[in-house]
Amino acid sequence: MVYEGHGAPEEGSEPTGTGRTGWPLWEVFIRQRRGLSHTHAGSIHAPDAETALQNARDVYTRRSEGVSLWVVPSVAIVASDPDAAEEFFDPAADKAYRHPTFYTIPEEVGHM
Amino acid sequence: MTGPERFQSILDEDGKIEPKDWMPDGYRKTLIRQIAQHAHSEVIGMQPEGNWIARAPSLHRKAILMAKVQDEAGHGLYLYSAAETLGVSRDELVDLLHRGKHKYSSIFNYPTLSWADIGAIGWLVDGAAITNQVMLTRCSYGPYSRAMVRICKEESFHQRQGYEILLTLVNGTAEQKAMAQDALDRWWWPALMMFGPHDADSTHSEQSTAWNIKRMSNDALRQQFVDMTVPQAQYLGLEIPDPDLSWNADTSHWDSGPIDWDEFWRVVKGDGPMNRERLEHKRKAWDDGAWVREAAEAYAAKHADQPRRVA
Ligand SMILES: [Fe+2]
Ligand SMILES: [Fe+2]
Numbered sequence: 140m141v142y143e144g145h146g147a148p149e150e151g152s153e154p155t156g157t158g159r160t161g162w163p164l165w166e167v168f169i170r171q172r173r174g175l176s177h178t179h180a181g182s183i184h185a186p187d188a189e190t191a192l193q194n195a196r197d198v199y200t201r202r203s204e205g206v207s208l209w210v211v212p213s214v215a216i217v218a219s220d221p222d223a224a225e226e227f228f229d230p231a232a233d234k235a236y237r238h239p240t241f242y243t244i245p246e247e248v249g250h251m
Numbered sequence: 252m253t254g255p256e257r258f259q260s261i262l263d264e265d266g267k268i269e270p271k272d273w274m275p276d277g278y279r280k281t282l283i284r285q286i287a288q289h290a291h292s293e294v295i296g297m298q299p300e301g302n303w304i305a306r307a308p309s310l311h312r313k314a315i316l317m318a319k320v321q322d323e324a325g326h327g328l329y330l331y332s333a334a335e336t337l338g339v340s341r342d343e344l345v346d347l348l349h350r351g352k353h354k355y356s357s358i359f360n361y362p363t364l365s366w367a368d369i370g371a372i373g374w375l376v377d378g379a380a381i382t383n384q385v386m387l388t389r390c391s392y393g394p395y396s397r398a399m400v401r402i403c404k405e406e407s408f409h410q411r412q413g414y415e416i417l418l419t420l421v422n423g424t425a426e427q428k429a430m431a432q433d434a435l436d437r438w439w440w441p442a443l444m445m446f447g448p449h450d451a452d453s454t455h456s457e458q459s460t461a462w463n464i465k466r467m468s469n470d471a472l473r474q475q476f477v478d479m480t481v482p483q484a485q486y487l488g489l490e491i492p493d494p495d496l497s498w499n500a501d502t503s504h505w506d507s508g509p510i511d512w513d514e515f516w517r518v519v520k521g522d523g524p525m526n527r528e529r530l531e532h533k534r535k536a537w538d539d540g541a542w543v544r545e546a547a548e549a550y551a552a553k554h555a556d557q558p559r560r561v562a
Contacts, residue, residue: 152352154283154339161342162548164335181398182332184341186544186551198325201318202405221271222254 164213165191169205177209185210262463267393270336278462281455282392283337285464287344290330291355295529297323299363300372308366315412316369322409326402333394349534357515358445360523367420367434373413375442375480381406382476383446391463414483421487435484436492443507444515446473477505
C-alpha cells in the first residue's frame with residue numbers, strides 16, 4: 140500500500156500546525172493484568188476525563204488488553220529533554236559499583 | 252553530538268527516532284504526509300465494508316463485519332495520534348482530507364457490489380495492507396512503528412474472516428462460486444496496485460529508504476503478496492484474472508502480467524468509480540456529527556470545576 144503519496148505534494152496539502160486543535164489530548168495507560176504496572180499505550184482525544192476513559196476503552200482494549208485504565212491530560216506530562224540526555228543521565232555512567240557484578244565473591248561462598 | 256549527528260547515528264544503528272528528537276524537516280514532512288494518508292485510508296476504508304453491514308447474510312457475519320469495521324476506525328485513531336506527535340493536529344489533517352488536499356489509498360474508490368466483495372476485501376485488501384504494514388513495524392519513527400505493531404496484531408483476523416467468507420461461497424452453489432470468482436476478478440488488479448508504482452517510477456522511495464521509513468521496495472512487497480496469495484486462490488479453486496501468471500522455477504516466484512497504470516493514475520487523480528461518493532459521505536458524517544461534538548463540549552465545560560477522579 141503506497142502511503143508515501145504520489146508525485147510532489149499538492150499546493151496547500153501541508154498542514155501548518157495552526158489549524159483547529161479540537162478536543163484535548165489524553166495519554167492512555169493500561170494495566171494488562173493484576174500485578175503489573177500501567178504502561179503507556181497511546182493517546183486519545185476527548186472533551187472530558189469521563190469520555191476520555193470511555194474512548195480509551197473502546198480504542199485500546201477491544202480485545203481484553205487490560206483490567207485497569209488511566210487517562211492523563213497530555214499537557215500534564217513533563218518530559219526530559221532528549222538533546223540534553225547525555226548530561227542528564229551522565230551521573231549514572233561511571234558508577235559501576237552500583238551493580239552486583241562489580242564485586243568478586245569467592246566461589247566457595249556460593250550463590251550471593 | 253549535534254542533533255543532526257545523533258539523528259544519523261540512530262539511523263545507522265537501526266534505532267528509533269522519538270517525537271522530541273531533532274529530525275530533518277523533510278523527514279517530519281514525509282512522515283506527516285504518509286501517516287496522515289494511512290490514517291485517512293483506514294477511515295475511508297470503513298465505507299465499502301460498511302455498505303454490507305445491514306445486508307450481511309447472517310447475524311454471525313454481521314457481528315464479525317461490525318467488529319472489523321470498528322477495528323479500522325481504531326486503526327485510523329492510532330495513526331492520527333502518531334501523526335500528532337509530529338506537531339500537527341488531527342482536526343487539521345481531517346480538514347485537509349475533507350477539502351480534497353490529502354489522499355487516501357485508491358483501493359477504497361472501488362464499489363462493493365456483492366457479498367463476495369467483503370470476502371475479497373478481507374483476503375486481498377487486508378492481505379496487501381498486512382504485507383505493507385509488517386514492513387512498517389520496522390520503520391524508524393517510534394510512534395508510527397508502535398502503531399503498526401498494534402495494527403498488525405488486529406489485522407490477521409481481518410484477512411482470515413475474508414478468506415473464510417470466500418471458502419464458504421466456493422463450497423456453496425454454482426451461483427455462489429461464480430460470485431466469488433467475480434469478486435476476485437474485480438479486486439485482484441486493484442489489490443496489486445495498492446503497492447504503488449514500479450520501483451523505477453517511485454518518486455519518494457529512495458529518500459524514504461535512506462531514512463529507514465521504507466524498508467522494502469514496492470515491487471518486492473508486491474511480489475511477496477503475489478507469492479503468498481496464488482496458492483490460497485488455488486486452494487479456493489478460483490482463477491486469478493491474469494493470463495500471464497506463471498511459476499518461474501529460476502527465481503522461485505510467480506511472474507505476473509503488466510499492470511494497467513493508466514487506470515491506477517486515473518483513480519489516484521480522482522476519477523475512480525467511487526471517489527466523489529467516498530469524500531461526500533465522509534464530509535456528511537462529519538457535519539452530521541457536529542451537534543454531538545458541541546453537546547460533548549458543552550457538557551465538559553459545565554462539569555469542568557468538579558474534581559477529577561484519581562487513580
Ligand atoms: Fe486497518
Ligand atoms: Fe484491516
